[in-house]
Amino acid sequence: MKKILLIFLLLSSVSFGAIGEKLAWDKGTTLLAFFEQNSLPLKLYYNLSSQDKELTAEIYAGVSYYVLKDDNGDLLQALIPISEDVQIHIYKDDEDYKLDFIPIVYTSVQKILTISVQKSPYQDIIDATSDVSLANEFINAYKKSINFKKFVIKDDKLAIIYTRKYRLGKPFGSPDIKASVIETNKKSNYIFAYKGRYYDKKGKEVAGFLLEVPVNYTRISSKFSYGRLHPILKIIRPHYGVDYAARIGTPIRAAADGKIIYVGVKGGYGKTIEINNGNGIKTLYAHMSSFAKGIHNGMYVKKGQIIGKVGTTGVSTGPHLHFGVYKNNRPINPLGSIRTAKSELKGKDKQEFNKIAQTYMKELDDALEKSSFEDQKSFISIKD
């Protein structure tokens, strides 16, 4: 109870001689460095389990975090997100500091946007919502199936069903498109999200990104998980990647073409490389023993190119590659992203997908029908 109250106080910026601050996480800062800057006991960090230490390496540059300090400048509390769902909670309990992973409290609102295209789908979405990430996600989703510049003309109609997260009254994270349609050239082009990927109404994948297994591994020693919330303790332990056990020195290959955006030691991940693979996809390779010769920040690599070797640097219980995949900074299951070709849903997945698709299709059609587009060219409604 005490803990919940404190979080409330921090979040609502109510303070009793205490000062709450919202800050942006500096690039390259590790949690350990944060401990040093705030004179927190380093043993608190060192005593964390290796799983927890690895998780703390997920803090990303630029993320907003909150600290609460007393009059002497001593830290009373900190809330540092490691993803859109989970944050590190550091707090003073009597004289001791404690650290936990707790869920980020947010509300999620489902909306339906309808537009009669005036300038371009991209610009019209931004004009209607001020949501650049939504516009980007929409364009990405259709990129491989429709050439907007060529085929979309003025007064074509589109509708999007999506969810937006709100924290402290402000949107955060990336929007989730559930389904959308664009009517062009008398054809309704639907897409539906299913298990993190987009499909057309027949269940054929439309905007697949293909990743290659980055290492020749002996076994998967730990799978991806968003973590389950402990019902009483309200703590959570996700694992934002797949651990591939492999012998030390086994070559690690880029899972897709891309640009290297990080080479170096990254907290509990040890020697780490991050690659921006385009279209909002980022891959991360951790616990490496060494980087390949000539690998540096800003360079382009090809799918399959050797970028380093398997090791056990950082916090690691044995030699393995921790492989992470992120879509718009949100961790996704790498095993669901590794495909040999664009996939087509089958069996149970197909049945489940068909049900979802039918419901959304009706909602999209209804929304377009209800929008008159006479005076106004776009409408947003909240779906309940």
Ligand SMILES: [Zn+2]
């Ligand atoms: Zn791992």
